Amino acid sequence: MGNNLLKGKKGIIFGALDEKSIAWITAIKCHEEGAQIVLTNAPVAMRMGEINKLAEKINAPVIACDVSNAEDVDNLITKSMEHFGGGFDFILHSIGMSLNVRKGKHYTEIDYAHNLKTFEISSISLHRVLANCMKKDAINDWGSVIALSYIAAQRVFPDYNEMADAKSLLESVARSFGYHYGVKKHVRVNTISQSPTRTTAGSGVKGFDGFINYAEKMSPLGNASAEDCANYCVVMFSDHTRMVTMQNLFHDGGFSFTGVTNAVIEQMEK
Numbered sequence: 001m002g003n004n005l006l007k008g009k010k011g012i013i014f015g016a017l018d019e020k021s022i023a024w025i026t027a028i029k030c031h032e033e034g035a036q037i038v039l040t041n042a043p044v045a046m047r048m049g050e051i052n053k054l055a056e057k058i059n060a061p062v063i064a065c066d067v068s069n070a071e072d073v074d075n076l077i078t079k080s081m082e083h084f085g086g087g088f089d090f091i092l093h094s095i096g097m098s099l100n101v102r103k104g105k106h107y108t109e110i111d112y113a114h115n116l117k118t119f120e121i122s123s124i125s126l127h128r129v130l131a132n133c134m135k136k137d138a139i140n141d142w143g144s145v146i147a148l149s150y151i152a153a154q155r156v157f158p159d160y161n162e163m164a165d166a167k168s169l170l171e172s173v174a175r176s177f178g179y180h181y182g183v184k185k186h187v188r189v190n191t192i193s194q195s196p197t198r199t200t201a202g203s204g205v206k207g208f209d210g211f212i213n214y215a216e217k218m219s220p221l222g223n224a225s226a227e228d229c230a231n232y233c234v235v236m237f238s239d240h241t242r243m244v245t246m247q248n249l250f251h252d253g254g255f256s257f258t259g260v261t262n263a264v265i266e267q268m269e270k
């Protein structure tokens with residue numbers, strides 16, 4: 001099945017909600033490549049129970065953690081180290097939540113308390129996790145941390161709402177922490193900016209069908225699937241990408257650097 005790209009490696013995967021989740025598919029790929037994994041998600045998501053099926057499949061413990069809660073994060077890192085018998089090698093931060101989108105608030109009229117919570121869950125959580133890991137020296141030398149982002153961090157996609165700001169902050173945290181963790185422990189921190197993907201979080205964006213079809217037509221290679229993203233994460237966790245850090249890596253079939261495609265022009269001429 002796999003090529004043992006992650007043989008002997010250990011990692012924590014955040015955000016596997018159901019089998020469509022990018023984190024779910026990544027966990028399976030990492031397992032196939034020989035990694036040992038700890039799964040985690042918010043207690044409310046775990047109540048759905050789906051994650052237990054994944055846990056059984058890849059023989060991984062599940063530790064509940066609301067990433068906006070410092071005690072939960074502290075407990076997760078401590079328990080993961082106990083489970084692994086020491087440090088670990090990779091982390092996938094695959095977490096997104098917008099309270100204002102949920103409440104149907106327009107970007108120009110957002111509720112700031114919700115806005116801060118969105119940032120806390122979707123962006124600052126990366127800082128919280130990395131800070132906790134650094135304090136406990138939890139990530140091994142040359143470890144690799146990936147957080148998932150979206151191109152709305154750089155360009156305007158109006159219905160992406162406050163999540164655009166959250167992703168900008170997430171990418172900035174990855175860069176800034178990437179510097180400090182790189183100097184201290186050779187740990188690399190990157191974001192992967194993924195194509196629109198049909199998942200629970202993805203489908204929460206208003207007008208998602210139009211959005212994903214447009215991206216498909218605007219990408220020379222077409223949209224990257226969740227499975228493609230999972231494969232990319234595996235490579236980023238492997239020793240073959242040791243010198244890549246503090247980057248936002250577009251994984252979008254070429255969308256980010258395409259001005260227009262013939263497919264879009266044909267559509268416009270109709």
Ligand SMILES: NC(=O)c1ccc[n+]([C@@H]2O[C@H](COP(=O)([O-])OP(=O)(O)OC[C@H]3O[C@@H](n4cnc5c(N)ncnc54)[C@H](O)[C@@H]3O)[C@@H](O)[C@H]2O)c1
Pocket residue numbers: 014015016017018020021022023041042045065066067068093094095096097121148149150193194195196197198199200201202203
């Ligand atoms: N689907 C897309 O179109 C797309 C595109 C680019 C980037 N992304 C990003 O990929 C990541 C994964 O999303 P997905 O598309 O697989 O959707 P998903 O809904 O399957 O995953 C989002 C996860 O975030 C978790 N989460 C929410 N609040 C949390 C909290 N307080 N504590 C811990 N976990 C919490 C959810 O339980 C869920 O598992 C997100 O960062 C998302 O923004 C998605």
